[in-house]
Each structure stands twice: as structure tokens, then as C-alpha cells.
Amino acid sequence: MRDxxxxxxxREFRRFVSWSAGAHLAVLGIVVISPGFHSRFDAxxxxxxxxVSLPASALAPSVAPALPPPPSAKPVPPAEKAPPPPPESxxxxxxxxxxxxxxxxxxxxxxxxxxxxxxKPEKDLDDLLADMRKDAGETAPAPKPVxxxxxxxxxxxASAGTVKVSPEVLAWMRKAKxxxxxxxxxxxxxxxxxxxxxxxxxxxxxxxxVGEPKITQRSGNPWYDEGVLHAIVKASPLPPPxxxxxxxxxxxxxxxxx
Amino acid sequence: MIEGGKGKTYRIAVQRFAxxxxxxxxxxxxxxxxxxxxxxxxxxxxxxxPDGAFLGPLETESLxxxxxxxxxxxxxxxxxxxxxxEIARDSEGFRVAFRVWDTARCRDLMRRRYVQxxxxxxxxxxxxxxxxxxxxxxxxxxxxxxxxxxxSDRSGNKEIYVMQADGSNVRKxxxxxxxxxFPNWSPDGQAIAYxxxxxxxxxxxxxxxxxxxxxGRLLQSDGRSQYRAVFDPIGERLAVVLSNxxxxxxxxxxxxxxxxxxxTQSQSIEVSPTWSPDGKRxxxxSDRxxxxxxxxxxxxxxxxxxxxxxxxxNTNPSWSPxxxxxxxxxRVDGQFDIWLIDPEGKVNVPLVTNERSDEAPSWAPNxxxxxxxxxxxxxxxxxxxxxxxxxxxxLTGDAGNNxxxxxxxxxx
Numbered sequence: 083m084r085d086x087x088x089x090x091x092x093r094e095f096r097r098f099v100s101w102s103a104g105a106h107l108a109v110l111g112i113v114v115i116s117p118g119f120h121s122r123f124d125a126x127x128x129x130x131x132x133x134v135s136l137p138a139s140a141l142a143p144s145v146a147p148a149l150p151p152p153p154s155a156k157p158v159p160p161a162e163k164a165p166p167p168p169p170e171s172x173x174x175x176x177x178x179x180x181x182x183x184x185x186x187x188x189x190x191x192x193x194x195x196x197x198x199x200x201x202k203p204e205k206d207l208d209d210l211l212a213d214m215r216k217d218a219g220e221t222a223p224a225p226k227p228v229x230x231x232x233x234x235x236x237x238x239x240a241s242a243g244t245v246k247v248s249p250e251v252l253a254w255m256r257k258a259k260x261x262x263x264x265x266x267x268x269x270x271x272x273x274x275x276x277x278x279x280x281x282x283x284x285x286x287x288x289x290x291x292v293g294e295p296k297i298t299q300r301s302g303n304p305w306y307d308e309g310v311l312h313a314i315v316k317a318s319p320l321p322p323p324x325x326x327x328x329x330x331x332x333x334x335x336x337x338x339x340x
Numbered sequence: 341m342i343e344g345g346k347g348k349t350y351r352i353a354v355q356r357f358a359x360x361x362x363x364x365x366x367x368x369x370x371x372x373x374x375x376x377x378x379x380x381x382x383x384x385x386x387x388x389x390p391d392g393a394f395l396g397p398l399e400t401e402s403l404x405x406x407x408x409x410x411x412x413x414x415x416x417x418x419x420x421x422x423x424x425x426e427i428a429r430d431s432e433g434f435r436v437a438f439r440v441w442d443t444a445r446c447r448d449l450m451r452r453r454y455v456q457x458x459x460x461x462x463x464x465x466x467x468x469x470x471x472x473x474x475x476x477x478x479x480x481x482x483x484x485x486x487x488x489x490x491x492s493d494r495s496g497n498k499e500i501y502v503m504q505a506d507g508s509n510v511r512k513x514x515x516x517x518x519x520x521x522f523p524n525w526s527p528d529g530q531a532i533a534y535x536x537x538x539x540x541x542x543x544x545x546x547x548x549x550x551x552x553x554x555x556g557r558l559l560q561s562d563g564r565s566q567y568r569a570v571f572d573p574i575g576e577r578l579a580v581v582l583s584n585x586x587x588x589x590x591x592x593x594x595x596x597x598x599x600x601x602x603x604t605q606s607q608s609i610e611v612s613p614t615w616s617p618d619g620k621r622x623x624x625x626s627d628r629x630x631x632x633x634x635x636x637x638x639x640x641x642x643x644x645x646x647x648x649x650x651x652x653x654n655t656n657p658s659w660s661p662x663x664x665x666x667x668x669x670x671r672v673d674g675q676f677d678i679w680l681i682d683p684e685g686k687v688n689v690p691l692v693t694n695e696r697s698d699e700a701p702s703w704a705p706n707x708x709x710x711x712x713x714x715x716x717x718x719x720x721x722x723x724x725x726x727x728x729x730x731x732x733x734x735l736t737g738d739a740g741n742n743x744x745x746x747x748x749x750x751x752x
Contacts, residue, residue: 267348267420269478270384271708274728294445305479308442308449312420316444338348 250324257321258289259331266313268338269305277301279310279333287326291318298330306335350477352380353389353419356399357438360428372427372462379470379484382506384731385477386421393417400424403439403451411446419443423473427465434460438469440476450476467504468751480706487748488702488711489513489523489532490722494740500534500548505704505711505724505747507735513548514555522568525748526575526595532746533558533569533578545569545580547595559597572615572639579603579613579622590624592639603641614659614666615639616683623647623657623666623683634668636683647685656700659683660707665727667691667701667710678712680727691729698723702747711735711745 247255280299284292295314301307310333323329354377359369380386391398396413403426414422425438437453452472456465467485474482486505491498500513500523514520518538525532531549538546545558545566558569558578567581567588577592577599590604590613604610608628615622616639623636629646632655637644648654653671660667666683669676676699678692692698696716703710704724709731711724717734720741725732736742 267350267385270726270731271478271728273730303479305477309477312442312444316415316420 254321254324258323258329259337261320262313262317262331263338265317266333266338267309268335269309272303272306272309273335273338275303275306275335277303277306277335279307281310281314281331281333282328283314283320283331284328285320285323285326287322289319289322291315291320349385349387350420351389351418352386352421352423352473353394353396353414353417353443354380354423355397355425357424357436358400358403358426360426360435362430365429368429368462369427372466375463375466376423376470379467379482379506380423380473382484383470383474383478383482384726385474385482389417389419396422400426403437409441409443409446411441411443414441414443421449421473421477425469427462429458431458433458434465436465436469438472440473464751471750478708480708481750483704483706483709483747483750485751486705487525487529488722488735488745489525489534489748490713490736490742490745491521491523492736492740492742494742500532501742502532502748503735505735507722507737522744523746524568524570525746526571527573527749528575529749529751533571535566535568543567545578557597558595559593559600567611568613570613570615573617573619579615579624581611581613583609590622601640603637603639605641612656614657616659617661617663621683623659625655625657634666634681645685647681647683648688649685650688654679658701658703658710660703660727661705662707664707667703669699669701678710691727692725692732700744702745704747705750709747711747713743713745 278299279297279301281295282298283295286292291314295311297307297311314331354373356369356373359365361368377388381388395417396410401407403424409422409424420443422441422443423438424441425436428435432455434456435453436456438451439448440450441448450472452469454468456468464485471482471485474480483505487502488505489500489502492501493499495512495515497517498519498521499515500520501510502513503510513523513532514534514536516536516538518536520534520536520538521543523532523534529550531547533545533547535543536546536555537543539557542561543565544561545568546555547558548555559566559580562582564582564584567583569578569580571578572592575595577594579590579592581588581590583589587607588609588611589602589606590610591600591602593600603622604624604626606626606628608626609632610624610626610628612625613622614624620639621636622639623634625632626635627633631652633646634648634654634657635644635646647657647666648668648670651670651672654668657666657668659665664682665680667678667680670679672693675695676697677690677694678698678701679688680691681688691701691710692712692714694714694716696714698712698714698716701710701712707727709724709726711722713720714723715721719738720743722735722742722745723732724735
């Protein structure tokens with residue numbers, strides 16, 4: 083009899099937990115897609131950059147090592163709702179993003195895993211909702227740092243082809259590319275051809291090229307590709323990167339004229 | 341004579357090639373090296389590193405497979421590339437071997453060795469080497485070892501001349517005191533077909549071969565004028581323009597002047613044939629619509645298609661050896677500009693525009709450059725320009741008017 087009552091209470095308790103979890107999920111969904119939620123991110127400081135193609139694994143280290151880790155993956159706004167790029171947004175295909183965060187000597191702490199909704203049964207629904215709003219940042223009074231908002235969710239980036247890069251990283255990208263340009267010779271005859279070479283370069287903290295740069299997408303003209311590799315190695319060391327590790331570069335013939 | 345701007349170039353250190361000859365000749369080595377460096381610079385791709393900057397050895401020590409170089413010695417002086425080599429000239433021949441290094445990545449890009457005739461002069465061998473070095477960086481051979489035939493009135497009448505592609509070593513190919521025009525190289529570079537008034541004061545086609553004492557007539561006269569002959573890509577036949585005064589047609593003949601086949605059939609004026617590199621098509625000019633326009637047809641005639649629609653006067657087509665483009669001249673305000681159109685007529689872009697006339701384009705055998713005649717300095721001079729519109733350079737000096745250039749093939 084006592085066992086029967088306990089079984090009944092357990093079943094009721096499980097039912098409550100299931101219902102509670104569903105309710106929390108629903109509330110979370112409402113919170114995340116509400117306009118007010120996104121308005122807390124300071125879009126004016128976020129620079130959106132179009133990507134050519136970028137492996138999802140390349141995205142995480144777009145936060146500079148010195149920056150605090152994002153509190154959660156949840157607050158990332160869907161990419162399709164990202165603010166329009168500012169006028170100074172760089173041309174497409176000029177994106178340079180670091181890869182392999184594990185190579186960074188002073189890598190930021192990994193972002194905590196997104197929390198699954200698993201409320202403890204001791205709390206009542208209001209408590210749980212309050213916790214979730216807090217997790218979602220709804221009650222946070224101050225705007226979050228740009229860099230936190232700039233961390234894209236890989237899936238969002240992949241679907242929209244847009245990622246935000248902090249101004250610090252962007253400034254380095256420009257400097258690095260200018261530096262490589264100074265060593266780059268685009269042979270006559272290649273300058274107006276539709277050539278595009280993607281290269282991954284490993285850099286140490288001082289900007290020195292480590293090993294041989296790797297071509298991740300060939301232009302179709304091996305002599306053009308070789309010229310790009312020559313220029314990168316010749317240009318070493320590049321300006322010190324925000325983080326040591328692998329960085330992606332894209333080279334178009336018209337870049338050489340800049 | 342070269343004049344014009346350059347883009348950014350690779351800095352190349354050229355070592356003095358080791359002399360393995362018997363007997364040795366410092367003068368030959370020096371001539372070879374100077375010609376080599378000039379030819380590399382002519383490509384528009386390289387500039388030399390002066391000897392005084394060298395930290396590494398001035399002369400090649402070894403070309404052995406295992407031989408390494410101290411790359412920092414070269415990168416430190418800003419050299420992108422290092423060229424090493426050796427020469428051995430004896431009664432057997434003129435042998436040359438070389439190795440090109442990418443000094444930044446410290447790896448060799450190309451190693452080659454070949455034998456030329458013992459009588460070959462050092463400059464010619466050096467240009468062959470330079471053209472190979474260009475290939476190591478560009479994927480297509482350089483053209484310093486090629487020649488350009490052209491017409492000049494520098495001696496008082498129009499004669500055919502030949503020069504190196506860089507404008508050096510100009511020599512006469514005809515000296516008949518008559519009017520000579522439209523030189524055209526055979527694909528093996530051993531003969532030039534041209535039009536001459538040397539017999540009977542009528543234009544007839546002649547063939548002048550290297551080493552031959554006298555030029556020969558290409559085909560017997562049937563009473564019509566023979567205006568221009570153009571070799572097909574394999575040197576078996578020529579397209580020839582024949583005119584009766586009121587109209588002209590294009591025929592093809594074999595190199596003995598036999599097997600004459602008519603390939604255009606209209607009553608209009610049809611001139612300026614140029615073969616596609618596969619020999620299957622011919623682009624030409626016809627005034628069948630009332631004004632000269634460029635058409636493409638089968639090399640055996642038929643299947644004609646009009647190519648140019650922009651501009652009221654388009655002529656002098658030249659099909660690139662890689663088949664991608666047809667260069668031609670178009671009249672604008674009474675002067676001519678040079679444009680490029682693809683053989684399907686889908687892309688049509690200007691290449692050379694100037695308030696004076698730019699005429700008679702002819703492709704380099706690597707399809708990277710075009711030589712043409714321009715009156716931008718008053719008299720007609722020959723210029724070359726890269727296919728992308730860069731590296732405009734004047735090739736002829738101040739002697740006479742220089743016209744009708746035809747770029748020869750790679751030497752064999």
C-alpha cells in the first residue's frame with residue numbers, strides 16, 4: 083500500500099517535471115525571439131562581415147584571447163536578424179578568421195555548454211521562469227560587451243553566411259593583408275583573371291609563419307597559388323595576431339593593386 | 341628599344357653560370373649572363389638583383405641534386421628567386437643546365453638541361469633559359485627567344501624586317517627595293533610568307549625561307565592580285581586573299597601552291613583571314629553588309645557567322661594561339677582602336693584605345709602579349725601590350741614607319 087502511494091507520487095512528480103520542462107522551453111522560446119531581447123545588444127559596435135566559405139570550426143576564436151568568454155551560447159541572435167553591416171564593412175572575401183582555438187597559448191575559456199532545460203523539481207514554476215529569464219539575460223541591466231554578442235553560433239553563421247568580427251580582429255586582418263600584399267607579385271596576365279586562392283596560415287604569437295601555409299581552395303592556376311604561398315612566407319613575420327593559431331586568408335588578383 | 345611602365349616584379353638573383361667549357365671563355369659567360377638578365381627583365385615579371393648586393397656566391401658552385409643553398413643569404417637581400425646554372429660549350433654542342441629557386445620557401449621550382457648547336461650564340465641560349473624561367477613562375481613560356489616580322493620604310497621603301505621580340509637585333513628579310521607587306525610566319529618559324537610587288541608591279545605572294553638564297557612564289561598567277569597569305573597552325577596550307585579589283589575572295593592552298601580551294605563564296609570583299617588554333621575555323625573580314633565586319637566560318641568554307649556588331653568598321657582579326665580571343669581593330673572617329681572578342685561573340689572588350697591609331701594586332705605564341713602598330717608618336721611604331729592591358733612597351737626606335745607586325749612561333 084505504501085509502495086503503491088509512493089509509486090503514485092513518483093508518477094505525479096514525473097508528470098509535473100515533464101510539464102514544467104515543456105513550459106520552460108516555451109517561455110524560453112518567447113524570450114529569445116522577442117524584439118526586446120535583441121535590442122540589448124549594442125549593434126552599433128558589431129561589424130558584420132560576409133563570408134566566402136568558412137568551416138564552422140573556424141568561428142570560435144574570433145573572440146580575442148583577452149576578451150571574456152561568452153556566458154552562454156543562447157543569447158546569440160539569429161544571424162538573419164543581425165544588424166546591417168556598417169558602411170566601412172570590408173569587401174566580401176577579405177575575411178580572415180583564426181581557426182583551431184586549441185592552438186592559442188592564452189585561449190579564452192571555452193563557453194559553457196548551452197544549458198538544457200532541466201529544472202529541479204524542488205523549485206516552483208515561477209522560480210524556474212525567473213532563473214530562465216536570468217539565464218537569457220532578460221533582467222541584466224547593462225548591455226553586453228560587443229565581443230560577447232559578436233560570438234556567432236556556428237549554425238547561425240553557416241545558414242546566413244555572415245559572422246561578426248570584433249574591430250580589434252578586423253584591424254589586424256587589414257594590417258596583415260596589407261603586409262602580405264607588400265611582398266606579393268601578381269604576374270602580368272593574371273591581374274584581371276578570376277582567380278581566388280584560400281590559404282590557411284599558422285602564426286605564432288609574434289606573427290611569424292609556422293611551417294608551410296596550406297591551400298584550402300585552389301584558384302585553378304597553380305602558378306598563381308604558388309605566388310600566394312611565396313608572398314606569405316616572404317612576408318613573415320606578419321603583424322602579431324590577436325591569437326596564435328591558424329588563420330584563413332583569401333587572395334584575389336585585384337587585392338595586389340591596393 | 342623598350343619603353344613603358346612595369347608592375348611589381350619578382351627580384352631575381354642570377355648567378356654567373358659555371359663554365360665547364362673547353363676552353364673556358366669569360367667573355368662568353370659574361371655575354372650569356374647579360375643577355376639572360378635582359379631577357380628576364382623583358383618578361384615584365386622579373387628585375388635583377390645587382391651583383392653588389394649579393395651575400396651568397398656570385399658564381400654557381402654546384403647543380404648537384406643534393407646541393408643546397410643558404411636561402412637566408414638571398415631572402416635577406418630581397419631576392420625572391422635565385423637562378424643557378426652551368427654552361428659547357430665544346431665541339432659536341434652548347435650544353436646548358438640550370439636550377440631556379442624560390443628563396444622564400446627555399447625550394448627549387450625548376451631544373452632543366454639541354455643541348456644547342458655548338459655554333460649557337462650565347463645570347464640565343466640565354467633567351468631560351470630566360471623563357472623557361474618565366475614558365476616556372478607563370479606556367480607559360482616567356483617570349484624573349486621569339487621573333488617579330490614587320491614592315492618598315494626606314495630604307496626608303498617598304499621592306500620586311502625581323503627582330504627579336506624585345507626589339508633588338510633588327511635585320512632585313514627582304515631587300516628588293518619594291519613594296520613588301522603582310523609578313524606571316526610559318527608555324528615552324530622557318531619561312532615567312534609575304535606580299536610583294538617585286539614582279540610585274542602587281543601584288544603576289546612570296547615565301548622566304550631561312551637559309552634560302554631567293555624567295556619563291558607561292559602560287560601561279562591567274563591574273564588576280566594576291567593580297568595576303570596566312571599559314572594554318574600546322575603549316576600544311578595557307579589561306580590566301582585573291583582579288584579581281586572589284587571583289588576579293590579567300591582560298592586555301594598547300595605550301596607548294598597546289599590544291600587551290602575556294603572557301604568564301606560571296607561577291608563582296610573578303611579579306612584578312614586568321615586561323616583558329618585547331619585549324620578548323622577561319623575568322624575573316626567581309627563588307628557584305630556594306631561595311632567591314634568580322635565573321636567566322638569553317639576552314640573549308642560555309643557555316644559562316646557574323647562576329648562583330650559593335651562599331652561600323654571592324655577589321656584585321658588575329659586569333660590567339662590559346663583560342664580564347666580574337667583581337668581586331670575597330671574604327672573610332674577616323675582612328676583605330678584594338679579590341680578583343682571571344683570567338684562566340686559573347687564578350688567584346690577594348691584592349692588599346694588612344695586618340696591616334698592602333699592597328700594590326702598579332703599575338704605572341706604564349707597568348708599573353710599582343711604586338712601592334714601605333715601612330716601615337718606621329719610615325720608608326722610597334723608596341724607590345726599584355727593581354728590584360730598592362731605593360732605597354734614600345735619596341736621600335738625612330739627609324740621610319742613600322743607596321744604589319746607578325747609575331748613568330750617559339751623556336752624549336
